[in-house]
Structure formats: structure tokens, C-alpha cells
Amino acid sequence: MELEKALRERRSIRKFTDRPVDRDLLERLLRTALWAPSGMNRQPWKFIVLEGAAMQRLLKLSAGMAEDMEGPLRAQNFNDKMRAYVKGYFRDLGGARTAVICLAKAADAYLADHANMVSGAAALYNFLLLAHEAGLACCWMTGYALVEKDLLRLLGVEGYKLVGVTPVGWPDQSPPVPPRKHEDIVWMT
Numbered sequence: 645m646e647l648e649k650a651l652r653e654r655r656s657i658r659k660f661t662d663r664p665v666d667r668d669l670l671e672r673l674l675r676t677a678l679w680a681p682s683g684m685n686r687q688p689w690k691f692i693v694l695e696g697a698a699m700q701r702l703l704k705l706s707a708g709m710a711e712d713m714e715g716p717l718r719a720q721n722f723n724d725k726m727r728a729y730v731k732g733y734f735r736d737l738g739g740a741r742t743a744v745i746c747l748a749k750a751a752d753a754y755l756a757d758h759a760n761m762v763s764g765a766a767a768l769y770n771f772l773l774l775a776h777e778a779g780l781a782c783c784w785m786t787g788y789a790l791v792e793k794d795l796l797r798l799l800g801v802e803g804y805k806l807v808g809v810t811p812v813g814w815p816d817q818s819p820p821v822p823p824r825k826h827e828d829i830v831w832m833t
């Protein structure tokens with residue numbers, strides 16, 4: 645797929661079919677995603693794939709989060725329908741059977757910590773685009789930052805920060821294209 649087309653047509657998908665994601669395919673996409681550039685070539689990322697019982701544990705954590713979201717969503721002026729939709733999505737991640745979690749190594753120095761996080765983001769975005777090219781769908785979520793400590797405990801990982809969680813699966817919706825709100829490109833000459 646042409647890169648420009650992939651960039652424009654990738655969407656955040658929040659509803660998935662029952663069809664499982666082939667392990668070899670997912671492994672290949674993740675390995676390719678790790679060709680992202682990284683600060684000082686530290687390659688500070690970690691991808692964790694959750695399926696089966698591990699996926700169920702993530703969903704349990706999500707379901708708890710969904711209940712705690714009522715206040716923050718009201719504060720954002722989300723109406724009843726939107727609040728129900730967002731909470732419902734956090735409860736079952738759109739029926740996805742697989743999730744990928746991207747972490748970045750935590751560092752004490754701001755420079756390294758920042759570089760590690762954005763390097764992780766580059767790897768995760770690589771994965772989103774590769775998944776899209778393969779016909780798979782994702783939805784990068786940072787909502788889990790609200791329960792980052794619980795999530796890292798669930799994963800049994802220390803010394804890392806959350807870059808994002810994404811369900812991965814075969815899409816079962818084709819949502820409207822969220823318009824880009826502005827083109828914030830400044831040329832200074």
C-alpha cells in the first residue's frame with residue numbers, strides 16, 4: 645500500500661470481528677515496527693501482546709476504569725450517549741481478542757525519558773500503519789495512563805512507562821473520517 649494512502653486512510657477502530665489474529669502475522673508486524681528510529685539508538689521500547697487469559701485480565705482492569713470514568717466524561721461535557729459509548733468500549737475493547745501494549749523505558753533524566761517515550765510512540769505508530777496495511781485495525785489508547793501502575797503490575801513489568809494500549813483485530817466498522825481540525829504548519833524563513 646502506498647504510504648500516503650495508508651497515512652490518510654488508517655482509522656481508529658473500536659469494533660472487531662471474532663476472527664482471531666494470526667500469531668505469525670502479528671509477530672512479523674511488531675518486529676517490523678521496531679525499525680523505528682530512537683533517541684541515541686537506545687531502542688527503549690517493549691511490545692507486550694495479550695491474548696486469552698491475559699486479555700481477560702486487561703478487560704477486567706478496563707471494566708473497573710469504565711466505572712471511574714463517569715465523572716471525567718461529564719467534566720468533558722460528554723452527553724449520555726457518548727458516555728455510554730466510551731464506557732462500553734472500555735468494558736470490552738470492541739470485542740477484540742488481542743491487545744498490544746507499547747512501553748518505553750523510564751529514565752531519571754528528562755532528556756532520556758522524553759526521548760524514550762517519543763521513540764516508543766514512533767514504534768507504536770509504525771505498528772498501527774503496518775496493521776492497517778495488513779487489513780487489521782487498532783485504536784491507540786492512552787486512557788490506561790489513569791491506571792498505569794495497575795497495568796504495569798498486571799504485566800509484571802518494572803522500570804517502564806506506558807506509551808499506549810491498542811486492541812488489534814479485524815475491523816467490524818468503518819467509522820466516519822474525523823476531519824483534521826487545522827493544519828498547524830508554520831514556515832519561518
Ligand SMILES: Cc1cc2nc3c(=O)[nH]c(=O)nc-3n(C[C@H](O)[C@H](O)[C@H](O)COP(=O)(O)O)c2cc1C
Pocket residue numbers: 654655656657783784785786787788822
Ligand atoms: C496518543 C493517543 C491517545 C489516544 N487515546 C485514546 C483513548 O484512550 N481512547 C480512545 O478511544 N481513542 C484514543 N485515541 C484515538 C483518537 O481518538 C483518534 O486517533 C482520533 O479521534 C482521530 O481518529 P483516527 O485515528 O481515526 O484518525 C488516541 C489516539 C492517540 C494518538
